[in-house]
Amino acid sequence: DTGVSQNPRHKITKRGQNVTFRCDPISEHNRLYWYRQTLGQGPEFLTYFQNEAQLEKSRLLSDRFSAERPKGSFSTLEIQRTEQGDSAMYLCASSTRQGEAFFGQGTRLTVV
Amino acid sequence: AQTVTQSQPEMSVQEAETVTLSCTYDTSESDYYLFWYKQPPSRQMILVIRQEAYKQQNATENRFSVNFQKAAKSFSLKISDSQLGDAAMYFCAGAYSGGGADGLTFGKGTHLIIQP
Numbered sequence: 579d580t581g582v583s584q585n586p587r588h589k590i591t592k593r594g595q596n597v598t599f600r601c602d603p604i605s606e607h608n609r610l611y612w613y614r615q616t617l618g619q620g621p622e623f624l625t626y627f628q629n630e631a632q633l634e635k636s637r638l639l640s641d642r643f644s645a646e647r648p649k650g651s652f653s654t655l656e657i658q659r660t661e662q663g664d665s666a667m668y669l670c671a672s673s674t675r676q677g678e679a680f681f682g683q684g685t686r687l688t689v690v
Numbered sequence: 691a692q693t694v695t696q697s698q699p700e701m702s703v704q705e706a707e708t709v710t711l712s713c714t715y716d717t718s719e720s721d722y723y724l725f726w727y728k729q730p731p732s733r734q735m736i737l738v739i740r741q742e743a744y745k746q747q748n749a750t751e752n753r754f755s756v757n758f759q760k761a762a763k764s765f766s767l768k769i770s771d772s773q774l775g776d777a778a779m780y781f782c783a784g785a786y787s788g789g790g791a792d793g794l795t796f797g798k799g800t801h802l803i804i805q806p
Contacts, residue, residue, distance in 0.1 A: 611793045620694075620781045620796025621735070634792070667733065671793075676723070676785065679794060681735035 580604060582682035584670050590688045591660055598656045599685045603672030610653050611679060612645055613669040621669055627653060660689045692717040692784045696797035703772045704805050710757075711767045711800045713782030722786050724758065725794065726767045729779040738780070741765065769802075777804045 583602040591597050603610050608629050613621035624643070626634040629650035638644070642660075647653040657664055667686050671679035693716045703709035715724065726738040741749045741758050748756050753770045769776055779801055783794040 613793065618798070620783070620799050621794070623793030623795070626793055637793075669735065671735075678723075678725075678737065678740065679735075680737070681727075683732065683734045 582670055582672050582680055584682035584685050586685055587683065588686050590690060593660055593662060593689055595660055596656065596658045597660055597687065598654050599668055601653045601655070601670030601682060603653070603670070604680060607672035607674050607680070608650065609673045610647055611671040612653070612655050613671065614639070615667040615669055615684070662689050665689045692722070692786065692795040694782050694784050694795050694797040696782050696800050698800045700801040700803065702803040702805060705772055705774060707772055708768060708770045709772055709802065711780050711802065713765045713767070713797060715763050715765060715784050717784065717786070719786045722784055724765045725783045725785070726756070727781045727783060729781060739767065772804050774804050774806060777802060
């Protein structure tokens, strides 16, 4: 499968714990995006990488959220000290040109 | 900044009929892209159709076409010959094409039901 891959698909964690999600983009795609989607809403843009450079991070929801893309390949999104309000679907997307995005299946986070 | 509004939370159509999903947007940019994405129950978002704002011709992809009215900031999606597999959430989205790092701005979505 050469599409965008996200792991894990589901994560249940206790409030206050840290969680990390991984995204493997389509191999030739230099652009990588993270989005959050809550129930009944469209995805909300969080952050953007072009190769290994994080060019937009002001839309990350708080300083508990951080993302990396070492070597411009896979990316990780970490949430520290999780809260119940962090429960959502976290989507990764990649592309080669502005605007277009190919999405992964997402990681569903449940904070209990 | 862009805003995208979908005013139809749910639409229903008979199989083989035609349905139109509405979307309006607002932006201060002159160059931008507009998209319709489909999200089936499996949750993976799939690109349906893309429109560059500078193009006057409406985009078409097989049974899917758009009615792009730039002055009215309207971008509706028409699905012809609806099929059961078209049932999904449909999201309208926009992106600034100025080369910046903005991601897509999505509407809240329209749930499309196909009645057999």
